[in-house]
Every structure is written in C-alpha cells, then in structure tokens.
Amino acid sequence: MKKFLPVSLLLTLCLTLLTPSLAKADYSVDQVRQYVDGVASQTLSVISGGGTKETKKQALEKIFAAQVDIPWVGRFVLGRFWRDATPAQRSNYLKEYKSFLLANYATRFAQYSSGTYKITSATDDGDAQYTVSMTMAGADQSQPVQVDYKIHVMEDGKLRLFDVVVEGVSMITTQRSEFASVLGQKGLDYLIQQLANKSLPLPDEKKS
Amino acid sequence: MHRTPRFRNFILAAGLLALAACADYTNEKALNDPDANSDPYEGFNRAMFGVNKALDTVLVKPVTDVYRFIVPETGRKMVDNFVSNLETPVVLVNSVLQGDQENTFATFWRFALNSSVGIGGLFDVASEGGLHNRSADFGQTMAVWGVGSGPYTYVPIFGPGTIRDSFGRIVDIAFNPLVWVHPTWYSYAQAGVTIVDRRSVYYNLIDDTYKSSLDPYATFRSGYLQKRTSDITKVKRRLHKQYHGEQTTSTEQTPSSAHIQE
Numbered sequence: 001m002k003k004f005l006p007v008s009l010l011l012t013l014c015l016t017l018l019t020p021s022l023a024k025a026d027y028s029v030d031q032v033r034q035y036v037d038g039v040a041s042q043t044l045s046v047i048s049g050g051g052t053k054e055t056k057k058q059a060l061e062k063i064f065a066a067q068v069d070i071p072w073v074g075r076f077v078l079g080r081f082w083r084d085a086t087p088a089q090r091s092n093y094l095k096e097y098k099s100f101l102l103a104n105y106a107t108r109f110a111q112y113s114s115g116t117y118k119i120t121s122a123t124d125d126g127d128a129q130y131t132v133s134m135t136m137a138g139a140d141q142s143q144p145v146q147v148d149y150k151i152h153v154m155e156d157g158k159l160r161l162f163d164v165v166v167e168g169v170s171m172i173t174t175q176r177s178e179f180a181s182v183l184g185q186k187g188l189d190y191l192i193q194q195l196a197n198k199s200l201p202l203p204d205e206k207k208s
Numbered sequence: 209m210h211r212t213p214r215f216r217n218f219i220l221a222a223g224l225l226a227l228a229a230c231a232d233y234t235n236e237k238a239l240n241d242p243d244a245n246s247d248p249y250e251g252f253n254r255a256m257f258g259v260n261k262a263l264d265t266v267l268v269k270p271v272t273d274v275y276r277f278i279v280p281e282t283g284r285k286m287v288d289n290f291v292s293n294l295e296t297p298v299v300l301v302n303s304v305l306q307g308d309q310e311n312t313f314a315t316f317w318r319f320a321l322n323s324s325v326g327i328g329g330l331f332d333v334a335s336e337g338g339l340h341n342r343s344a345d346f347g348q349t350m351a352v353w354g355v356g357s358g359p360y361t362y363v364p365i366f367g368p369g370t371i372r373d374s375f376g377r378i379v380d381i382a383f384n385p386l387v388w389v390h391p392t393w394y395s396y397a398q399a400g401v402t403i404v405d406r407r408s409v410y411y412n413l414i415d416d417t418y419k420s421s422l423d424p425y426a427t428f429r430s431g432y433l434q435k436r437t438s439d440i441t442k443v444k445r446r447l448h449k450q451y452h453g454e455q456t457t458s459t460e461q462t463p464s465s466a467h468i469q470e
Contacts, residue, residue: 104416111412144340167435167438168435168439169431169434169435169438173430174434177427177430179422180426181425181426195422198420198422
C-alpha cells in the first residue's frame with residue numbers, strides 16, 4: 001500500500017492541475033459572444049437609463065469591477081516589476097490599482113447618454129482566450145469605432161474581460177508601457193503613491 | 209512657386225537620408241516588449257512633448273473651448289466633414305500609390321459625392337450611403353513599399369510620429385492640390401482649422417489621458433505606435449486579399465496570458 005501512496009499522490013496532483021484546464025475548454029465561441037453581449041447591454045442600459053452622472057458612475061464601476069479580471073490585469077501591466085515586488089508591495093499595489101482603474105476608466109462611459117453596438121465577430125484564440133469584436137457608435141453621427149474585447153477563463157472557470165482594444169490600441173499594452181516608463185525612472189513605491197493620488201476625485205472636475 | 213528648386217532638392221535629399229536610416233528599424237520590438245527602451249530620441253521628444261503641451265494649454269485648448277462654446281455639435285460635425293473632404297485628394301493619391309483598389313474606389317466616390325451632393329464637403333452623404341471615411345497617407349504608403357518606421361519622434365504641432373511618418377507628412381502636404389493653387393496663407397488657414405477640428409473631435413480622449421495617465425508622454429507614444437501598426441497591418445491585409453484572395457497573414461501581435469511574467 002505504501003508503494004502506491006506516491007502514485008496516488010501524483011495522480012491527485014495531476015487531476016487538480018488538469019481540472020482548471022478542463023474547465024477552460026468548456027466555452028463555445030457563441031457562449032463567449034453571449035457573455036460580452038450581456039455585459040455590453042448591461043453597460044448600455046446604465047448609460048441610457050435615468051439617474052445622475054454620479055449614480056451612473058457608481059453603476060458602471062460595479063459592472064467593471066465584476067466583469068474585469070482586475071488582479072490579472074494589474075499584474076500584467078506591472079510587467080517584470082511584479083516579480084521583484086515584495087508581498088506587501090504587491091497587495092498594496094493591487095489595492096491601489098483597482099481604485100485607480102475604477103476611478104479613471106470605468107467612468108469614462110458616463111459622459112455618453114446613448115450609443116449603439118453591433119457584434120461583428122467572435123473568435124477562439126486558443127489557450128482559453130477569446131476575442132469578441134464590435135463596432136460602437138455614439139449618439140452623434142461620428143464614425144463607428146471598432147472595439148475588440150479580450151476574454152479569458154479564470155481559475156474558477158468563469159469568463160472575465162482582460163483587455164479592451166479600441167481601433168488597434170490595447171488598454172493593457174498602453175498601460176504597461178506607461179507604467180514601465182514610470183517604474184524605470186522612479187520605482188514601484190512611487191508608482192503606488194501616484195495611483196493613489198490619481199484615484200482621488202478631482203476637485204476641478206467640471207460638469208460638461 | 210516661391211520655393212526655389214535648390215530648396216526643394218535639399219528637402220528631398222534630407223528626407224532620403226532620413227529614410228535610409230529607417231531601413232532596418234521598426235518599432236515592433238517596442239510594441240511586443242514595452243519594457244524595452246527603444247526611443248533613442250526620448251530626451252528631445254519629451255522636450256518637444258512639453259512644448260506641445262504648453263502650446264495646447266495656452267492656445268489650442270482655449271481656442272477649441274471657444275469654438276465648442278460658439279458652434280453647436282451639428283455645425284462642428286459639418287466643419288469636420290469639410291476638413292476631412294479637403295484631405296480626400298491626399299488619401300486618393302496614396303491609395304493609388306499603394307495599389308489599393310478598394311480604397312481608391314471608395315475615396316474617389318466619397319470625394320465626388322461629398323463635394324457635389326454634400327455641398328463642398330459640408331455633409332458626409334457618402335457615409336450615409338455606406339462609404340465610410342478612409343485613411344491613407346504617405347507614411348503608410350512607404351510602409352507598404354517596405355520602408356521601416358525608424359525611431360519614434362515627437363514634433364511640435366504635428367505631434368507623435370516616426371522618422372518615416374514625419375517625412376510622409378511633408379510629402380502629403382505636397383500631395384494636397386489646394387496648396388499649389390492657393391497662396392501661402394491658405395495652407396496655414398487649412399492647418400489651423402484642422403488642428404482645432406481634431407482637438408475638438410478627440411477632446412475627451414486627450415483630456416482624459418492627461419488627467420489619468422501617470423506619464424502622458426509614454427501613454428501617447430504607446431497609443432500612437434499601436435494605432436499606426438494596426439492601421440498598416442489592416443492595409444497590408446486588404447492588399448493581400450485583393451491580390452492573393454482570402455488567406456490573411458497574421459502579423460498582428462496581441463498580448464496573451466502566456467506573456468505574463470511572474
């Protein structure tokens with residue numbers, strides 16, 4: 001029996017390692033499309049719904065926090081600096097990064113009062129990653145904009161967004177480049193402090 | 209013309225020299241590995257970025273604010289249509305040079321329709337008929353011809369670019385037929401209106417970026433290089449489709465989970 005212990009241990013280990021990847025293969029392209037469609041229509045109903053700019057912002061922050069894999073994005077944009085960070089720096093950073101992201105990105109939609117979107121394609125990029133592309137247009141007669149949403153399957157098997165690519169410009173690539181520039185010059189502690197500063201509501205925010 | 213042939217030859221020679229420097233240089237490395245430092249003129253570029261930011265604060269933004277206050281959205285849309293229509297001949301010439309039949313066709317009809325039915329370009333009737341705005345510039349054309357981008361550059365007024373694309377902008381000015389038939393002040397007027405129009409179109413994007421970015425210089429640099437690469441990839445794909453059928457070449461690089469560094 002003793003002989004089998006390592007084998008069974010190995011088996012258990014293999015199974016636990018395999019399980020997430022098995023779960024990852026579970027989504028069809030159509031399911032991912034539906035997921036993005038759901039998030040987009042939810043966002044749109046907040047934008048075009050009633051309420052003040054402030055309540056809209058709060059609702060958008062809630063959707064954003066629930067549907068974006070913020071810890072993963074936070075690590076990605078830190079690049080190689082994540083590896084060198086101490087556990088305390090990491091948790092501190094992730095906390096500040098989340099507030100920064102919500103304060104600066106989630107609320108950008110709040111300035112619109114309506115809009116339309118049309119999903120044009122959904123593809124399986126392999127590695128439990130998917131891309132759903134759509135064209136979006138604001139209320140004015142401006143040119144429609146192409147937006148690609150990147151989705152991956154998380155450890156718990158749920159679908160979450162991890163990038164938004166607007167007209168070929170990826171949010172996480174841009175932010176990683178921006179952070180790399182700051183980190184290279186001033187280091188992680190400075191970056192964390194700047195994230196905290198930028199998360200504060202701006203006193204000069206004008207109503208438009 | 210008021211420019212001597214010697215001056216023109218000088219510009220041409222300087223441009224060719226600059227392009228020779230681009231031959232092997234692309235920004236792909238910078239895009240795939242943003243940690244890599246591939247901005248050899250960063251010191252100069254940052255200084256010019258500062259100059260442009262100052263120009264924006266004291267001149268461009270205030271003028272744009274007045275413009276947005278006085279002119280309602282429909283009027284601003286008409287100005288934007290008008291300015292875009294004036295640029296169509298340049299897009300047309302470059303579409304032809306790229307051998308892009310689809311773009312050439314669409315751009316030709318856009319210009320014909322919008323200039324006539326659209327009353328000199330004030331109304332974008334072509335878009336309503338499904339012929340959306342196309343872009344093409346000489347920097348793109350050179351990219352299609354196989355010229356590398358050269359290092360990133362930031363120039364006052366023109367903003368972000370690369371050596372190749374900055375040279376392309378000069379050529380594009382010469383491609384604009386109106387510059388040759390009108391006196392010099394006309395070029396300045398068109399440039400001025402275009403700057404205010406574009407500042408207005410991208411008003412929120414620019415202001416949000418300044419507000420939220422920890423390093424706006426780096427953010428605009430990354431955004432510009434990604435947009436440029438994406439546009440050029442699109443042109444190349446379209447050309448490939450036109451000349452070799454449906455098969456597309458996948459040159460686009462996207463970040464993936466596998467790239468995360470622990």
